[in-house]
Amino acid sequence: ETGVTQTPRHLVMGMTNKKSLKCEQHLGHNAMYWYKQSAKKPLELMFVYSLEERVENNSVPSRFSPECPNSSHLFLHLHTLQPEDSALYLCASSQDWRGGSYNEQFFGPGTRLTVL
Amino acid sequence: TQLLEQSPQFLSIQEGENLTVYCNSSSVFSSLQWYRQEPGEGPVLLVTVVTGGEVKKLKRLTFQFGDARKDSSLHITAAQPGDTGLYLCAGRNEKLTFGTGTRLTIIP
Numbered sequence: 001e002t003g004v005t006q007t008p009r010h011l012v013m014g015m016t017n018k019k020s021l022k023c024e025q026h027l028g029h030n031a032m033y034w035y036k037q038s039a040k041k042p043l044e045l046m047f048v049y050s051l052e053e054r055v056e057n058n059s060v061p062s063r064f065s066p067e068c069p070n071s072s073h074l075f076l077h078l079h080t081l082q083p084e085d086s087a088l089y090l091c092a093s094s095q096d097w098r099g100g101s102y103n104e105q106f107f108g109p110g111t112r113l114t115v116l
Numbered sequence: 117t118q119l120l121e122q123s124p125q126f127l128s129i130q131e132g133e134n135l136t137v138y139c140n141s142s143s144v145f146s147s148l149q150w151y152r153q154e155p156g157e158g159p160v161l162l163v164t165v166v167t168g169g170e171v172k173k174l175k176r177l178t179f180q181f182g183d184a185r186k187d188s189s190l191h192i193t194a195a196q197p198g199d200t201g202l203y204l205c206a207g208r209n210e211k212l213t214f215g216t217g218t219r220l221t222i223i224p
Contacts, residue, residue, distance in 0.1 A: 004158070042120070043159075043204065043214035056211075090158050101147035101166045101208060107158025 002026055004108035006091050012114045015081060021111045023074040023091030031097040032074040033105065034066060038087040049074060050097035081115045088112050118143040120207055120215035128221040132194055137218040139188045139205035146209055148181055148188045153202040195222045 004025045013019050025032060034046040048056035049068040063085075065077040074091055092105040120141045129135055139148070147166045151159035163172050165181035165188065172179045176199075178191040188205055200222050205215040 042216045045211070092158070098210060102164050103208070103212075104149075104161045104164070105159075105212065107153075107160070109157050 004091060004093055004106050006089075006108035006111050008111060009109065010112045010114075012116065013078070013081065014116050015083070017081075018077070018079040020078065021076040021089055021091075021113075023076075023108055025072055025074075025091075025093040025106070025108075027093055027106060029093040029095050029106070030071060031094045032068060032071075033092040033094075034074065034076050035090040035092065036087050037090055037110070043090070047076075048097060055097055078113075081113075083115050086113055086115045118145075118207060118209070118213045120205055120213055122203075122205060122215040122218045124218060125216065126219050126221075128223060129195060130223050131196060134191070134193050135195060135220070136189055136191045137203055137220070139190075139215050141186050141207060143207065143209075144185050145207035146185070147207075148185070149206045149208065149212070150179055150188070150190055151204045151206060153204060154200075159202075159204055195220075197222045197224050 007022045030051050032049045036044045036046055045058050046060045047066045052068045052071055063080050067075040088110040090110045091108040094103050094105045120139055123138045147164055149164045150162045152162055153159040163179045165179055168183045168185045170181045176193045180189050192199055203218045206212050
Protein backbone atom coordinates (compact mmCIF):
# COMPACT_ATOMS: atom_id res chain seq x y z
CA GLU A 1 0.00 0.00 0.00
CA THR A 2 1.18 3.51 -0.75
CA GLY A 3 0.00 6.97 0.21
CA VAL A 4 -3.03 7.34 2.44
CA THR A 5 -5.64 4.60 2.68
CA GLN A 6 -9.07 4.69 4.26
CA THR A 7 -11.51 1.95 5.20
CA PRO A 8 -14.31 1.37 4.69
CA ARG A 9 -14.94 3.26 1.46
CA HIS A 10 -18.70 3.25 2.05
CA LEU A 11 -20.65 2.99 5.30
CA VAL A 12 -24.36 3.05 6.02
CA MET A 13 -25.37 3.22 9.66
CA GLY A 14 -28.40 3.88 11.79
CA MET A 15 -28.51 6.67 14.35
CA THR A 16 -28.04 4.23 17.23
CA ASN A 17 -25.08 2.36 15.75
CA LYS A 18 -21.43 2.64 16.73
CA LYS A 19 -18.87 2.40 13.95
CA SER A 20 -15.28 3.44 13.29
CA LEU A 21 -13.45 4.87 10.30
CA LYS A 22 -9.82 3.93 9.80
CA CYS A 23 -7.01 5.83 8.10
CA GLU A 24 -3.45 4.69 7.52
CA GLN A 25 -0.60 6.67 5.99
CA HIS A 26 2.52 5.06 4.52
CA LEU A 27 4.43 8.31 3.97
CA GLY A 28 6.28 8.69 7.26
CA HIS A 29 4.42 11.91 8.03
CA ASN A 30 4.05 13.44 11.48
CA ALA A 31 0.63 15.06 11.13
CA MET A 32 -2.77 13.55 10.35
CA TYR A 33 -6.14 15.20 9.77
CA TRP A 34 -9.84 14.40 9.60
CA TYR A 35 -11.99 16.51 7.25
CA LYS A 36 -15.72 16.48 6.53
CA GLN A 37 -16.82 17.18 2.96
CA SER A 38 -20.51 17.76 2.34
CA ALA A 39 -22.27 19.02 -0.75
CA LYS A 40 -23.17 22.45 0.55
CA LYS A 41 -20.11 23.43 2.56
CA PRO A 42 -16.38 23.85 1.97
CA LEU A 43 -14.04 21.17 3.20
CA GLU A 44 -14.27 21.36 7.01
CA LEU A 45 -11.30 20.53 9.19
CA MET A 46 -12.40 18.41 12.15
CA PHE A 47 -9.30 17.25 13.99
CA VAL A 48 -5.51 17.51 13.69
CA TYR A 49 -2.98 15.19 15.28
CA SER A 50 0.73 15.93 15.43
CA LEU A 51 2.99 13.14 16.62
CA GLU A 52 -0.04 11.35 18.06
CA GLU A 53 -1.12 14.39 20.09
CA ARG A 54 -4.39 16.14 19.24
CA VAL A 55 -3.52 19.73 18.45
CA GLU A 56 -6.80 20.96 17.03
CA ASN A 57 -10.47 20.20 17.57
CA ASN A 58 -12.68 22.50 15.54
CA SER A 59 -15.82 22.50 17.71
CA VAL A 60 -16.75 19.03 16.56
CA PRO A 61 -19.69 17.37 18.38
CA SER A 62 -18.73 14.70 20.90
CA ARG A 63 -20.50 12.02 18.85
CA PHE A 64 -17.28 12.09 16.78
CA SER A 65 -14.31 10.74 18.73
CA PRO A 66 -10.85 10.60 17.16
CA GLU A 67 -8.03 8.29 18.16
CA CYS A 68 -4.41 8.30 17.03
CA PRO A 69 -2.57 5.28 18.46
CA ASN A 70 0.60 5.98 16.46
CA SER A 71 1.81 8.35 13.77
CA SER A 72 0.65 6.05 10.95
CA HIS A 73 -2.90 5.33 12.07
CA LEU A 74 -5.91 7.53 12.73
CA PHE A 75 -9.42 6.48 13.68
CA LEU A 76 -12.73 8.30 13.87
CA HIS A 77 -15.19 6.61 16.21
CA LEU A 78 -18.83 7.36 15.49
CA HIS A 79 -21.82 6.98 17.80
CA THR A 80 -25.40 8.26 17.84
CA LEU A 81 -24.92 10.19 14.63
CA GLN A 82 -27.57 12.33 12.97
CA PRO A 83 -28.69 12.24 9.31
CA GLU A 84 -26.99 15.61 8.76
CA ASP A 85 -23.67 13.90 9.54
CA SER A 86 -23.93 12.09 6.21
CA ALA A 87 -20.92 13.22 4.17
CA LEU A 88 -17.57 12.19 2.73
CA TYR A 89 -14.99 11.92 5.50
CA LEU A 90 -11.47 12.50 4.29
CA CYS A 91 -8.25 11.69 6.07
CA ALA A 92 -5.04 13.50 5.18
CA SER A 93 -1.43 13.56 6.31
CA SER A 94 1.45 15.98 5.96
CA GLN A 95 5.09 16.06 6.93
CA ASP A 96 4.44 18.45 9.80
CA TRP A 97 1.37 20.10 11.28
CA ARG A 98 2.25 23.75 10.74
CA GLY A 99 5.09 23.39 8.28
CA GLY A 100 5.97 26.04 5.74
CA SER A 101 4.23 27.44 2.71
CA TYR A 102 4.93 24.31 0.66
CA ASN A 103 3.58 21.93 3.27
CA GLU A 104 1.44 19.57 1.20
CA GLN A 105 -1.43 17.53 2.51
CA PHE A 106 -1.92 14.08 1.02
CA PHE A 107 -5.50 12.86 1.10
CA GLY A 108 -7.03 9.42 1.23
CA PRO A 109 -9.98 8.49 -1.01
CA GLY A 110 -12.50 9.10 1.77
CA THR A 111 -15.31 7.18 3.42
CA ARG A 112 -18.79 7.95 2.09
CA LEU A 113 -20.98 7.86 5.21
CA THR A 114 -24.77 7.68 5.13
CA VAL A 115 -26.71 7.98 8.39
CA LEU A 116 -30.27 6.71 8.22
CA THR B 117 -12.72 33.43 10.16
CA GLN B 118 -10.85 33.29 6.86
CA LEU B 119 -13.19 32.56 3.98
CA LEU B 120 -12.23 31.67 0.43
CA GLU B 121 -14.97 32.09 -2.14
CA GLN B 122 -14.54 30.34 -5.48
CA SER B 123 -16.36 31.23 -8.66
CA PRO B 124 -18.04 29.94 -10.60
CA GLN B 125 -19.42 27.20 -8.38
CA PHE B 126 -20.21 25.04 -11.43
CA LEU B 127 -18.79 25.24 -14.96
CA SER B 128 -19.56 23.04 -17.92
CA ILE B 129 -17.79 23.71 -21.21
CA GLN B 130 -16.90 21.99 -24.46
CA GLU B 131 -13.57 20.27 -25.03
CA GLY B 132 -11.05 22.67 -26.52
CA GLU B 133 -12.39 25.82 -24.88
CA ASN B 134 -10.50 27.99 -22.41
CA LEU B 135 -11.69 28.80 -18.90
CA THR B 136 -10.75 30.68 -15.76
CA VAL B 137 -11.82 30.00 -12.20
CA TYR B 138 -11.32 32.40 -9.34
CA CYS B 139 -10.53 32.18 -5.65
CA ASN B 140 -11.16 35.32 -3.59
CA SER B 141 -10.78 36.32 0.02
CA SER B 142 -10.62 39.41 2.18
CA SER B 143 -7.74 37.79 4.11
CA VAL B 144 -4.06 37.79 3.22
CA PHE B 145 -2.40 34.39 2.96
CA SER B 146 1.26 33.48 3.16
CA SER B 147 0.70 30.98 0.37
CA LEU B 148 -2.07 29.49 -1.68
CA GLN B 149 -2.51 25.98 -3.01
CA TRP B 150 -4.75 24.53 -5.70
CA TYR B 151 -6.02 20.96 -5.45
CA ARG B 152 -8.06 18.86 -7.89
CA GLN B 153 -10.44 16.18 -6.65
CA GLU B 154 -11.78 13.52 -9.00
CA PRO B 155 -14.89 11.46 -8.24
CA GLY B 156 -14.24 8.80 -5.62
CA GLU B 157 -10.85 10.23 -4.69
CA GLY B 158 -9.38 12.74 -2.29
CA PRO B 159 -7.96 16.11 -3.39
CA VAL B 160 -4.52 16.08 -5.00
CA LEU B 161 -2.18 19.07 -4.88
CA LEU B 162 -1.57 20.78 -8.24
CA VAL B 163 0.52 23.80 -7.26
CA THR B 164 1.63 26.12 -4.46
CA VAL B 165 2.10 29.86 -5.03
CA VAL B 166 3.87 31.96 -2.46
CA THR B 167 4.84 35.39 -3.81
CA GLY B 168 2.33 38.12 -4.65
CA GLY B 169 1.92 38.27 -8.43
CA GLU B 170 3.54 34.85 -8.90
CA VAL B 171 2.54 32.89 -11.99
CA LYS B 172 3.09 29.15 -12.32
CA LYS B 173 2.35 26.96 -15.31
CA LEU B 174 1.59 23.26 -15.27
CA LYS B 175 1.17 22.15 -18.89
CA ARG B 176 -2.15 23.74 -19.95
CA LEU B 177 -2.90 25.11 -16.47
CA THR B 178 -1.76 28.59 -15.42
CA PHE B 179 -2.01 29.67 -11.80
CA GLN B 180 -1.65 33.23 -10.57
CA PHE B 181 -1.43 34.60 -7.05
CA GLY B 182 -2.81 38.11 -6.63
CA ASP B 183 -0.42 40.96 -5.89
CA ALA B 184 -1.95 41.43 -2.44
CA ARG B 185 -1.96 37.67 -1.76
CA LYS B 186 -5.73 37.70 -1.18
CA ASP B 187 -6.86 36.02 -4.38
CA SER B 188 -5.83 33.59 -7.09
CA SER B 189 -6.92 32.39 -10.48
CA LEU B 190 -6.59 29.18 -12.44
CA HIS B 191 -6.71 29.36 -16.23
CA ILE B 192 -7.03 26.23 -18.36
CA THR B 193 -6.23 26.36 -22.06
CA ALA B 194 -7.83 23.94 -24.51
CA ALA B 195 -9.71 22.02 -21.84
CA GLN B 196 -9.82 18.23 -22.09
CA PRO B 197 -12.22 15.70 -20.55
CA GLY B 198 -9.43 14.66 -18.18
CA ASP B 199 -9.61 18.12 -16.60
CA THR B 200 -13.06 17.29 -15.20
CA GLY B 201 -13.15 17.46 -11.43
CA LEU B 202 -13.61 19.62 -8.35
CA TYR B 203 -11.00 22.36 -8.09
CA LEU B 204 -10.24 23.60 -4.60
CA CYS B 205 -8.09 26.52 -3.60
CA ALA B 206 -6.60 26.55 -0.10
CA GLY B 207 -5.01 29.50 1.66
CA ARG B 208 -2.34 28.97 4.27
CA ASN B 209 -1.42 31.03 7.26
CA GLU B 210 -0.98 28.98 10.41
CA LYS B 211 -3.66 26.64 9.11
CA LEU B 212 -4.87 25.61 5.69
CA THR B 213 -8.33 26.97 4.81
CA PHE B 214 -10.12 25.44 1.84
CA GLY B 215 -12.30 27.35 -0.61
CA THR B 216 -15.86 26.57 -1.60
CA GLY B 217 -14.78 24.72 -4.76
CA THR B 218 -15.50 24.88 -8.51
CA ARG B 219 -16.97 21.78 -10.08
CA LEU B 220 -15.71 21.63 -13.68
CA THR B 221 -17.14 19.38 -16.38
CA ILE B 222 -15.52 19.17 -19.81
CA ILE B 223 -17.87 17.82 -22.47
CA PRO B 224 -16.20 15.76 -25.22
